[in-house]
Amino acid sequence: MAHAALHFAAGMAVGMAVQGPLLRRTWNRGRELAPAILRWLCLSWLLGTWGIIPSLLHYAGLPDAFCNGWWMNLFLFHPLINRWGPHATIIGAVALVGSFVFQYALILAAILKTRKDNRRESVRSSGHPSLQKCSGPEECAPVSRDHSGSG
Numbered sequence: 001m002a003h004a005a006l007h008f009a010a011g012m013a014v015g016m017a018v019q020g021p022l023l024r025r026t027w028n029r030g031r032e033l034a035p036a037i038l039r040w041l042c043l044s045w046l047l048g049t050w051g052i053i054p055s056l057l058h059y060a061g062l063p064d065a066f067c068n069g070w071w072m073n074l075f076l077f078h079p080l081i082n083r084w085g086p087h088a089t090i091i092g093a094v095a096l097v098g099s100f101v102f103q104y105a106l107i108l109a110a111i112l113k114t115r116k117d118n119r120r121e122s123v124r125s126s127g128h129p130s131l132q133k134c135s136g137p138e139e140c141a142p143v144s145r146d147h148s149g150s151g
Contacts, residue, residue, distance in 0.1 A: 004055040006084070006092025011051030011076050012099045015044030030117065033110045041103060051076040 019040040026036040053075050058067040072078045084091070 003089040003092045004052045005096045006081060006088050007051040007055060007076065007078060008048040009092055009095035009099055010081060011046075011048035012044040013095070014051075014076060015047035016040065016099070016102070018047075019043045027110075027113070033114060037107060037110055044099070044103070047076065051078065054078040 023036045023040045026033060054067045054072045055078075058064065068079045068082060070079065073080065081088070
């Protein structure tokens with residue numbers, strides 16, 4: 001039987017992959033990141049927990065015939081992952097740590113992006129005309145200055 005860490009990491013990977021495109025769209029469009037990251041984290045942790053339910057049932061004392069039956073494939077292919085052999089514990093630990101590191105790095109990147117965007121917005125709203133957003137093409141047109149010396 002594979003270690004529960006491998007099943008949890010598999011569930012987290014599925015959750016991150018399912019919610020990833022929506023998070024990327026939110027990131028690229030410059031919208032508020034906190035709700036999208038929260039959904040991404042919650043789904044990955046929820047599916048990670050979903051993936052270890054057969055292991056929890058096994059630890060609770062249910063027989064192996066029940067916990068490794070084909071119907072347990074509903075829990076993110078639990079019986080198929082169990083066939084990986086003795087190296088599944090190492091693979092599971094590495095995958096789980098990798099998932100945690102990836103989530104932590106993405107949260108830090110989102111914090112840095114938000115701080116950078118907030119600084120940029122505060123500079124734009126400081127009143128300097130060249131840093132303010134334009135509302136139309138005539139306002140954004142470069143100002144021509146007469147450098148001929150006359151005037």
